[in-house]
Amino acid sequence: MKVNHGIWEDYLQYGPQYDTANDCPIIPGETEFVERQRLNKLSKDTKTLLRDYMAGAVEKNWESKHQIPTAGDLKAIRSEVLNIMLSEHRVYLKDDKAVSSYLNNIVAPTINRLLRNERS
Known part of the structure; x- marks a missing residue:
């Protein structure tokens, strides 16, 4: 049966x-299941990787638009970087105040470096 x-x-x-x-x-x-992590709990290597991805995304944006990213563009770049970290490295960071200020502080030095390279 x-x-x-x-x-x-x-x-x-x-x-x-x-x-x-x-x-x-x-x-x-x-x-x-990927557990959410706080920015201050990330290892130094992971923060360096996050910084490199953000710098790369800002450089790509600079090459295409040749403008400093502002509100909407900056949020889109941050989202893209956080999605890359989640999908490729299984690091889930919410776009909260600490993460957004950390990633936003990477934009100005990256663009300054690009401008210095363009001048020389």
Whole structure:
């Protein structure tokens, strides 16, 4: 006699890696839980990586628009950098006051360096 377990049939077949809510097997890494971290708890290497990504994004923006990023553009650049950190390095930082001021303070020195390089 065959027993029909409904959606639990897949759970029994695939084990805990089966997502019963969405009725599909979980792809490794797709539904991974990444804990939010505070900026002051990040390691020095991670902060350096974050600074490098922000500087790169500002340089890319400077090359395309040749303007200092302001409110909306700056927020978009910060979001892009934070999404890169989350997707590539599994570091989840919320765009709060500390993170935004840290990333905003990278913009001016980066643009000054670009301007110095253009002059020489």
